Amino acid sequence: MTVTTSVEKNGDAAGPEKLLAPVLSAHWDEPRSWTLESYRRHDGYKGLRKALAMDPDDVIAYVKEAGLRGRGGAGFPTGMKWQFIPQGDGKPHYLVVNADESEPGTCKDIPLLFANPHSLIEGIAIACHAIRSAHAFIYLRGETVPVLRRLHEAVREAREAGLVGPDALGPGKPLEITVHAGAGAYICGEETALLDSLEGRRGQPRLRPPFPAVAGLYACPTVVNNVESIASVPAIMHRGKEWFRSMGSEKSPGFTLYSLSGHVVNPGQYEAPLGITLRQLLDMSGGIRPGHRLKFWTPGGSSTPMFTDEHLDVPLDYEGVGAAGSMLGTKALQCFDETTCVVRAVTRWTEFYAHESCGKCTPCREGTYWLVQLLRDIEDGKGVMTDLDKLNDIADNINGKSFCALGDGAASPIFSSLKYFREEYEEHITGRGCPFDPAKSTLWADDPKTAHLEVKA
Template identity: 65%
Template structure:
């Protein structure tokens, strides 16, 4: 596992980052509670318990922490949506509150949460305790992708360690606050990364997205108020409680503050996880990663996984934060930076991604179910040299009928690589079109033979 926290501190940016999220990754037995406690682990709990829950929510709002799962929604605002009991014992606030951690991480190219859970599981556990206290939840579920069995085992061991130390269970640290954390093995479906499909899966049903509204904040797990957050988001919470909102804002940019783990993969010399301030550019990330592999020039790349629109070599200096990526025509997503050199066929790469989305579509809504199927048929035909010039426009038309009409974001994400690839590499698709025999009119034949019409 390449973490590269040392390289991240050697960046040429004027504000080099001292690792926050990855600071313990290279420590001996970094996953153990002993190592975690030696490196300021569980110190934020006492600070949090000395504060009122509403003060913690305000602290997270002031820090500007935004969801690290892809959408970038303000975390403090999401916590604040949870209705609280007005003292009457009735109404939505009287229901139990739940915290659910989305550790499914199925987006192609994304590999930041699994290393976090493997190398530093207690940062997530501590973040869960602080968050649960802030939203008045006494039950937390960590939903881990079913294939990541090593993460599941390590998290369960971390939960047992924390419980043995008195950080979990009943009357935590003598505060009277109770919390139970359950590590749940997911169903192994990409769609379960969508928060409402995840909730359905947690409840024992088939993972399919729910109609919204109602939103999870008022009707989530077991129809009760629920906060669903990403691993990296919650793992950032203890550092904010210890350091304060002003300190957190010294990193990153004004509207996207804080550090971020960038998953750099593909044709680079040193692929791995690179922690850097939000707003770093691909040019700087490539420098940290040792440059393009074998010196072959960059052709295209994804800023946030395969469901985000492609970028090209012209976007090397786009700030990789929520606003910067959006202004350039893409999304920050999960910061899964997949780098492709000039040897890669764009239509082939797009076809492979589309095959994935077609396979992972839950089938609940027609635009996604049918649209991804037909997109795969067209792309496979084109890549095998059997397409037509009209196929490009047909794909754009299919994408237009999927975009904004699907039950969840899977459909929208499936269209992003196709529409952006055609935008920047249309000729590459047209070059795959099979040569069709020309249909000639009688007058054209006459001209060719020299005979009169």
């Protein structure tokens, strides 16, 4: 696995890299950055020391005042989610960290865990102190075996140092961390499906209410947070809420990881304050591959409505992206140049959603199947004009009517691609096939050895 540091050495001290704010990724490029020794060398576990000296309710209030919002997609305030946990109920409380990173284009949590797992462990300890929990679970995507090994090693190191185990959170206050490897299902990224999987059942979303904060894992009060959300807490506790709020915008403060991929010169993780624009990130990453221009891109993975080159200056925070008609999501910025066929890209995404549908609800189970059939016909030149209205109608019957939000994600590429590129769909139908040359729609088109490879969106 290759880990790319967030700091790009592309200019002088006044260059565009000054826009970056490396915190989680500041030391990814150091030798053995994943070890406890390396983490402590960079102020590791100082935030925990400060948190343990505070009352749990004060820690929750501090995180709320800092304005940290969930980094897993929806952007729900982290401190508010912690506050929902009932106190004095006599039940065990659990923290579950969602590391089942499965969204197409999203690749921030896995590099973070690979290069800096102790930031997550420290964040877990702080969160467990705040919600009065003695047991945390990390639900990791099981295919990432190197990350699984590093997580187990980091937990072992923390246990040897007394940061996990009996009295880890103070006299008589134990902390246990269980690392659980999932079986690789997209649906398990949905928090209630994750809880069912963690309990040993098939991963499918639960009917709500009750919500996890009241009856989550083992029917006990549970907080489910994304990896990056929890890993951001130690820096907030150590450096202060004012420092955190000095970055980003008023409603979307702080730093975050942007995953830049696709037809760009230097793809990778770029850690910057919320509100940076894609134009700025492209300036730092070398831009779109030479000789080409940006055609469309996703602000938060394939489940968010796509943008075009007209949206290069949209602030990449929750409010800015929402006002422009999409969602920030996981901040997975997939960039596609003019050689990419929109119909082909949307077809590949929709095939993924159809394959990964858990099948629990009819709109998603049946709708994604029929979307794939229509899209394949259009791509192959077998479609008719009325198919475009059918696509829109089926997507509308999925959106907002499926059991969980993953159905909405399947509909988003349909709506947005028809909005911005309807004429391209029509060209497939009238021209009886795709007008794009698959050999040119690749990241390596200039290499004769790989020019035949087709980009899989």
